[in-house]
Amino acid sequence: MRLPLRHPPPPQPEPRRSCRHLERLAEAARGLPLGPAASMLEARGRGRHGNALQWHFGLDLHDARPEPDWEGRIEIKLVSVWRRPDGRLTCDRNKVCDVAVDPWAKLANVLFVFADRLTRVVLGHRFVHFDGERLARLARAWTQDPHFDQPDLVLESRDKRATRPGQPKTMAPAYYLSARWFEREGLVPATPVA
Numbered sequence: 278m279r280l281p282l283r284h285p286p287p288p289q290p291e292p293r294r295s296c297r298h299l300e301r302l303a304e305a306a307r308g309l310p311l312g313p314a315a316s317m318l319e320a321r322g323r324g325r326h327g328n329a330l331q332w333h334f335g336l337d338l339h340d341a342r343p344e345p346d347w348e349g350r351i352e353i354k355l356v357s358v359w360r361r362p363d364g365r366l367t368c369d370r371n372k373v374c375d376v377a378v379d380p381w382a383k384l385a386n387v388l389f390v391f392a393d394r395l396t397r398v399v400l401g402h403r404f405v406h407f408d409g410e411r412l413a414r415l416a417r418a419w420t421q422d423p424h425f426d427q428p429d430l431v432l433e434s435r436d437k438r439a440t441r442p443g444q445p446k447t448m449a450p451a452y453y454l455s456a457r458w459f460e461r462e463g464l465v466p467a468t469p470v471a
Contacts, residue, residue: 279423280432280450284379286416291385293406294350302334303388303402309333311355311397326397327355330390343378345386351404352387357394358465366466368459369394376432376450381407384415389459391466401466411462429458 314332315325331337334353336346345352358368368391373380390402407415418428434450459465 278434280434281423282419282430282432282452283376284381286412286419287381290406290408290412291382293408294386295404296347296351299334299347299351299388300404303390303404306330306333306390306399307401309399311392311399315397326392329397330355330392330399343374343382345383347388350386352383352385354387354389356389356391356459358391358400359394366400366468368456368465370456371454371459373430373452373454376452378452380430380452384454389464403464405462405464415458427455427457429455429461431455 311326311329311333314329318325318328318332330353331346334347336353347353354371354373356368356371358366361367371389374383384407386407387405388402389405391400392398393400405411415430418430421428423431431453432450433453434448
């Protein structure tokens with residue numbers, strides 16, 4: 278079930294942040310299979326493959342902090358992609374953060390890493406800064422109906438597993454970027470890695 282957004286968009290974009298070391302790590306990750314590391318890591322928070330990407334980048338596997346992953350400046354997001362019948366690649370929606378965290382702060386500067394949904398091989402990456410125009414396009418979600426307007430940023434309720442036997446499930450709302458947003462912004466890689 279979709280809920281109204283709880284965090285309004287910022288009045289001004291955050292400054293562009295970059296890191297040459299992270300750029301080199303992202304470039305070197307192309308063709309990297311995430312499966313071997315994922316099979317040895319506990320699935321929490323990001324899921325096994327997201328944890329594997331964090332591990333490959335030398336970061337904490339189970340990040341629960343509200344600030345961006347890389348030095349508090351750049352968020353890192355793993356995006357699953359697959360091939361459509363027409364040959365083009367498309368992607369899944371992408372979890373931004375839990376409801377208690379400001380999604381706009383997480384999305385100010387992002388490294389999106391794209392991996393094949395079946396093989397979990399990294400296909401490529403894109404650094405994205407939510408500048409004036411990109412921020413304005415996504416900020417429309419604040420005024421759109423969560424069900425009928427199909428906003429690109431949504432807050433969805435979801436069940437959270439009980440941590441102990443006999444404990445009831447709880448609701449754990451989270452923000453998501455739509456798959457349409459990735460396609461409209463031209464971020465999905467054009468060709469897969471063989």
